Amino acid sequence: MxxxxxxxxxxxxxxxxxxxxxxxxxxxxSGTKVDSLGEIDVERINVRETDGTLRLVISNTDKMPGIIHKGTNYPHPNRRTAGMLFFNEEGTENGGLTFGGRRDANGKVVGSSGHLSFDQFEQDQVVALTHGENDGQRRSGLSISDRPENAMPFAEMGAFTKLAPAEQKAMVDKWVAEKRLGNTPRAFIGRSVDRSSAVMLSDAEGKPRILMQVKADGEAAIQFLDAAGKVTKTVSPTSE
Missing domain, CATH: 1.20.5 (Single alpha-helices involved in coiled-coils or other helix-helix interfaces)
Structure with a gap:
């Protein structure tokens, strides 16, 4: 038995x-294993594809990456913020979400910002929802821009931070002339620094052609402008 x-x-x-x-x-x-955590403290989180391609970074200021192009990280000329960066299937940055704000030694707010952006392929942002404050000047709104068709000079921008100001200007001018860098504003809707609310529409060269505005005192008007920036017609509640 x-x-x-x-x-x-x-x-x-x-x-x-x-x-x-x-x-x-x-x-x-299947990769279905799930760990449940109540709370964690981290300085940076990387989200990757199964092949290792970076798709998302959530980071504090110190560990925020520079400019990543096809998986290579180049120094950023002026990024100093915490937030989230998104990357396309090639491992190149294509948008982000950042926030910041600080006071000086006297308690005065010297800078505050919130920013959500969507980048053109291998270029800079073409759609951005932004709030910015600097020394009491505030501007908030949605901006739409055109960017060059060519890719940004990613590798060369990595050496940009080590150059003297005059050399930096010369390099930027060179990139703009080569149509690898540049920003052509096309539309803006939001609040301007003069406390007016405005809708600005520009042509393909970035020249404002229609301005619809309500000033802080309530005065409202629609202006049509020529290529030189001259107002050719104004429509307002008092116009005939």
């Missing part, structure tokens, strides 16, 4: 082992 029972137990153990091994193998292949 004991020998028969022993054989049954051995057989049962083998079945259970097979089932568990299969379950663990299936879980490993």
């Amino acid at each position: 004991s020998g028969k029972l022993n054989r049954i137990m051995v057989g049962y153990s083998a079945i259970v082992t097979t089932i568990l091994a299969g379950a663990f193998a299936t879980q490993a292949i």
